[in-house]
Amino acid sequence: MAEREWFDKDYYKLLGLSSSATDKDVTRAYRKLAKELHPDTNPGSEEKFKEISVAYDVLGDPAKRKEYDEVRRLGPAASGFGGPGAGGFNFQTGDFGDLGDLFGGLFGGGRRQRAQRGADLETALHLSFRDAVMGVTTTVNLPSNDACHTCGGRGAAPGSGFATCERCQGRGVLNDDQGPFAMSSVCPVCQGRGGRIVTPCPSCHGTGREPSSRRVNVRIPAGVIDGQRIRLKGKGNQGSHGGPAGDLFVDVHVSADAHFDRRGRDVTTVVDVPLTAAILGTTVEVPTLDGPVTLKIPAGTQPNTTMRVRGRGVPAAAKHAAGDLLVTVNVTLPKKLSKEQRTLVEKLASALHEDAT
Ligand SMILES: [Zn+2]
Ligand SMILES: [Zn+2]
Structure with missing residues (x-):
């Protein structure tokens, strides 16, 4: 779990800072290290570059930093997720059910680290008449699943930070305090991140994914027709924090045949x-x-x-x-x-x- 990771990893130390560093100090330290460790100029430093990117992803975002400081202070169990015997939740499948929501309010944005299902993807596929009738195994190009090489997956340009999301005030969730339980939902503006990118990464345009594409084998069943949409389970983006992969939707176009x-x-x-x-x-x-x-x-x-x-x-x-x-x-x-x-x-x-x- 991320909270466990947060507890174990000293992001301040990674950036060469003390926990009293100002937001400006954090950005300055990251910028300097990112320049030094960028894999383009310093081959072999990829791991280190990723580490500092992850550290800055947390410390460079005021809401996340606050949360991180809290976890570091109280220990991972305090968040209700990371400790032993957190009970009942299936971290592998991400099946938190509604109980996840009950913990949502505890740390404000705590829920943003819960297991998340990968995004569904869609693509179009052109098939010959014969392949549509007989079925075919083919490849489609999909956006990469890897973290962007330039920004380490943050989506923000190296050296740039995150602004606190105005809608949720950086908490990543919106609370609805009516009824017997305080229910909360993921903030639709920032998708639960709590912050928004100020300057998008020039390589990935803010997606945080490697801009190159990946080729994926897909099995098209026999008998598809023109205009049909096929759902291929688990062929979408990978989930995060142990969540399941998303699905791939393929819109099939079938060419006419002369005979x-x-x-x-x-x-x-x-x-x-x-x-x-x-x-x-x-x-x-x-x-x-x-x-x-x-x-x-x-x-x-x-x-x-x-x-x-x-x-x-x-x-x-x-x-x-x-x-x-x-x-x-x-x-x-x-x-x-x-x-x-x-x-x-x-x-x-x-x-x-x-x-x-
Ligand atoms: Zn938000
Ligand atoms: Zn990027």
């Missing part, structure tokens, strides 16, 4: 069959998404008859049986006949009693 279309879990296609073949019967080779199949066209097949090839649509998945391929027969007629052909057709018409007179 195939969809009707639910069935795939549709059209096959051309010449007039005489439709009359006499034939076999045709029909392409499917899964290799060609041979389809028997019975004698006397009517135009626009739909034939079903079992199991050649969307593959079977957990709750769904496999879809079928629906083949519509497009009977094609000769556009021009030679004299001889015309005579033959006239003979056929006569034999079928279809002579047009």
Whole structure:
């Protein structure tokens, strides 16, 4: 827990200060060290740079500093979270339930260190018709989960501080004192940080995340359709303080295909069959998404008859049986006949009693 960390780590010492240092002293000391230890100019100093960034994240923020001083004075158990036998809370899953709120008022912003679920992310994904039907494993680019290299994850430009959040007066929570319990909610302005960034970090623009992207493998199930939104659990940002990861929402765009279309879990296609073949019967080779199949066209097949090839649509998945391929027969007629052909057709018409007179 952060309180335990706070109790164990002397941020003042890390910045070479005494606990009576003024806010100005803190900023000055951090700025000097950040310059000396910046990994760009001083390779190998990354760990140290991060440490002082974390220290400044706390001491450079008046509300957090106050809280830190309190924890250091009273010990980690005083916050109601860090001590042994704090009881009942699952730190791993972040499942504090409403009890977390009861402790919220104790240290003002104490709740901001509770386990937090990582943020949900969303991305768009363009798929071919085939990949949408068959399912595919692909990669998407997502914003990095790592702390920004320049600001150490603070989001504020190196050497710049935080201003106290006006809405919550730096407490990170808003209290609602009505009812039998004092309930509190995370401040929507500062998201519970208690402070706001004055000068955003130039590298990450205040997000505190490394601006580079990360590639994430995603498994798209078979049978997604254009415009569908898929939720991939746990593929969002990592949680903090032991909280679970967020989810990734993927908006799927599916390109049209020249030969195939969809009707639910069935795939549709059209096959051309010449007039005489439709009359006499034939076999045709029909392409499917899964290799060609041979389809028997019975004698006397009517135009626009739909034939079903079992199991050649969307593959079977957990709750769904496999879809079928629906083949519509497009009977094609000769556009021009030679004299001889015309005579033959006239003979056929006569034999079928279809002579047009
Ligand atoms: Zn606030
Ligand atoms: Zn940054």
